[in-house]
Amino acid sequence: MSGFCKVEMIGNLGRDPEMRYTPSGTEVCSFSVAATRSYNRGDEKVEETIWVRVTTWGKQAIVCNKYLKKGSKVYVEGRLVPDKNGNPRIWEKQDGTPGVSFEVNASEVQFLSSNGGGASEEAPAESGEEIPF
Secondary structure (H helix, E strand, C coil), X not given: CCCCCCEEEEEEECCCCEEEECCCCCEEEEEEEEEEEEEEECCEEEEEEEEEEEEEEHHHHXXXXXXXXXXXXXXXXXXXXXXXXXXXXXXXXXXXXXXXXXXXXXXXEEECCHHHCCCCCCCCCCCCCCCCC
C-alpha cells in the first residue's frame, strides 16, 4: 500500500526568490516562506513561526521568480522533501542547539498579495541562526 503526503500553507516570503537551472535547462525557483501562528498562553501572547523552503519547477518557477518578492503572501501546496533517510533536515545552530528545516516541492503556488506583495505584507525578519538556507 502506498502513502500520501500533502502540505498546504499560507505565509510570507522572507526574501526574494532565487532562480537557477538544472544542467538540462529546466528552471528551478526557490524561496523561503514564514508561516506564523499566534495564540494566548494565559496572559501571554505567543507567536510561533515556522520557516519552509519552497521549490518550484518549469513554467511555475518562471512565474514565481517574476512576480514574487520579499513579503509576498502566498498559498503553497506540495509535498515534503525529506533528507536521504526520510527525515526533515536537522542542523546545529550557532548556539549549539538543534534546528530543523523543512522543504516543500510545490505543485501549486497561488499569489495572495496584489502585485506580488512587498511593503504592505511583511514577513518576520530572517536570521542566519533561525533558518539554514
